[in-house]
Amino acid sequence: YCLSFYFIGFIFKDFTPAGAKLDFFNYTWPAIQEFKRDFVNSIIYYGKFGDASYPLFYIFNSYLNPFSKSIFLYHLSSAITGLITFYIFALAIKKANNLNNINSISLASIILLLPFFISRNYWGTSSYLAWLSFVISLYFFLSIFSYNINDKKKLIFCTLFCFFSSISIYIKPVFVFLPIFFITKVFIEERIKI
Numbered sequence: 026y027c028l029s030f031y032f033i034g035f036i037f038k039d040f041t042p043a044g045a046k047l048d049f050f051n052y053t054w055p056a057i058q059e060f061k062r063d064f065v066n067s068i069i070y071y072g073k074f075g076d077a078s079y080p081l082f083y084i085f086n087s088y089l090n091p092f093s094k095s096i097f098l099y100h101l102s103s104a105i106t107g108l109i110t111f112y113i114f115a116l117a118i119k120k121a122n123n124l125n126n127i128n129s130i131s132l133a134s135i136i137l138l139l140p141f142f143i144s145r146n147y148w149g150t151s152s153y154l155a156w157l158s159f160v161i162s163l164y165f166f167l168s169i170f171s172y173n174i175n176d177k178k179k180l181i182f183c184t185l186f187c188f189f190s191s192i193s194i195y196i197k198p199v200f201v202f203l204p205i206f207f208i209t210k211v212f213i214e215e216r217i218k219i
Contacts, residue, residue: 107146
């Protein structure tokens with residue numbers, strides 16, 4: 026049901042809450058177009074855009090997102106990214122709770138009902154990419170603390186966790202809480218071992 030609501034919501038995205046539509050037309054789309062026109066001045070005068078995000082999001086969407094040529098394609102790509110985020114979130118839930126696929130997907134589908142998540146994915150504001158990298162870092166965070174992996178895999182997962190959580194923080198600083206939790210968890214576990 027949640028997937029149906031997600032698709033229906035995308036069709037009627039003009040009515041989504043959370044101010045994403047205004048953010049898109051006031052900040053996101055003009056900044057992406059400006060970055061395409063003049064990268065150097067866009068970086069130098071980044072503050073003129075008035076967005077609370079860092080420029081990585083705009084650099085990515087201006088130069089690496091092939092769908093940023095039109096508003097419709099851009100919105101479609103960000104909505105698909107939301108579905109990818111949902112899928113990775115389901116994998117993370119499965120890893121954390123040892124659930125079967127149906128239960129993991131059912132539990133993860135709650136994210137598809139969150140107004141802040143769906144409106145940002147429908148409109149493609151900076152949070153949609155931060156959500157994706159945050160959920161990927163959550164997956165690697167849970168992988169680090171799996172009981173059946175060796176130290177080499179833990180190091181790889183830790184590196185990937187640091188990489189993706191850094192991306193999410195650099196796109197949207199509000200996503201800093203997972204790395205803080207990770208550091209706290211590591212310190213507590215190390216203290217218990219001593």
